[in-house]
Amino acid sequence: MSIGGDHSVSYPIIEAHAQKYPNLHVLHFDAHGDIYENFDDNPYSHASPFARILEKKLISSLTQVGLRTLNTHQREQINKYGIQVIEMKDFSMDFLNKLSGPLYISLDIDVLDPAFAPGVSHHEPGGMSVRELISCLQGINVEVVGADLVEYNPLRDINNQTAMVGYKLMKELLGLFS
Numbered sequence: 001m002s003i004g005g006d007h008s009v010s011y012p013i014i015e016a017h018a019q020k021y022p023n024l025h026v027l028h029f030d031a032h033g034d035i036y037e038n039f040d041d042n043p044y045s046h047a048s049p050f051a052r053i054l055e056k057k058l059i060s061s062l063t064q065v066g067l068r069t070l071n072t073h074q075r076e077q078i079n080k081y082g083i084q085v086i087e088m089k090d091f092s093m094d095f096l097n098k099l100s101g102p103l104y105i106s107l108d109i110d111v112l113d114p115a116f117a118p119g120v121s122h123h124e125p126g127g128m129s130v131r132e133l134i135s136c137l138q139g140i141n142v143e144v145v146g147a148d149l150v151e152y153n154p155l156r157d158i159n160n161q162t163a164m165v166g167y168k169l170m171k172e173l174l175g176l177f178s
Contacts, residue, residue: 001146001147001148001149001170001173001174001177002146002147002148002149002150003148003149003150003170004149004150004152005150005151006046006121006150006151007030007034007046007047007049007106007108007150007151008044008045008046008048008049009049009148009150010034010049010050010053010106010148010150011044011049011052011053013146013148014026014049014053014058014059014104014106014146015053015056015058017104017145017146018053018058018059020145021102021104021145023060023102024058024059024060024102024103024104024145025059025060025061025062025063025099025100025101025102025103025104025142026050026053026059026061026062026063026103026104026105026106027063027065027099027103027104027105027106027140028050028062028063028064028065028105028106028107028108029064029065029066029105029106029107029108029111029128029133029136030064030065030066030067030106030107030108030110030111031066031067031068031069031088031108031110031111031122031124031127032047032067032069032108032110032122032124033050033064033067033069033070033074033077033078033083033085034046034047034048034049034050034051034108035048035050035051035054035074035077035078035081035083036048036051036073036074036077037051037073037077046151050062050064050083051077054081054083059104060100061082061084061100062081062083062084063083063084063085063086063095063098063099064083064084064085064086065086065091065095065111065136066086066087066088066091066111066127066128067085067086067087067088068087068088068089068124068126068127069124070085070087084098088126088127088128089126091128091132093135093136093139096136096139096140096141099140099141099142100142101142101143101144101145102142102143102144102145103140103142103143103144103145104144104145104146104147105137105140105144105146105147105148105173105176106147106148106150107147107148107149107150107169107173108120108150108151109149109150109151109152109162109165109166109169110122110123110124110127110151111127111128111133112127112128112129112130112133112165113125113126113127113128113129114127116128116129116130116161116165117130117161117162117165117166118156118157118158118161118162119152119153119154119155119156119157119158119161119162119163120151120152120153120156120162121151121153121156122151130165130168133169134168134169134172137169137172137173137176138172140176144173144176144177145177146177147173147174147176147177149166149169149170149173152166
């Protein structure tokens with residue numbers, strides 16, 4: 001379990017997991033796709049880790065849940081890499097039945113609506129509730145071998161609300177490990 005940092009930390013962590021689990025699958029909860037080929041002239045930025053992971057063929061599949069900011073480039077990347085995407089506007093928990101293991105979960109706390117998690121750097125209204133996210137985590141029925149919880153920004157948090165939600169999510173994630 002890795003905690004903290006922006007989403008750029010997921011690339012080396014997932015790369016290490018892929019060495020131990022050659023048939024690794026990734027479940028990514030986020031408001032953003034984080035699949036830019038090159039964001040702000042930095043191919044290793046917080047907006048590009050999944051492009052690096054997929055171009056190196058480190059994982060067998062990527063499922064992204066909660067997205068609500070897709071642009072043309074990101075949609076092209078989704079098609080290029082065959083990513084399973086559940087945008088928030090089409091949210092359903094049906095994706096849980098299609099997950100495979102071993103599974104790594106990458107959870108950007110901004111998948112939650114800012115009303116539930118204001119302590120993030122990039123607010124995107126229209127996100128998941130805490131209950132929806134916990135229900136998703138509790139509905140996972142495959143082997144979970146690792147996880148990260150990223151993108152908490154204490155400078156934007158209100159009364160430690162996001163910190164408390166993050167703590168709850170960390171406990172839920174840890175409870176999934178085999």
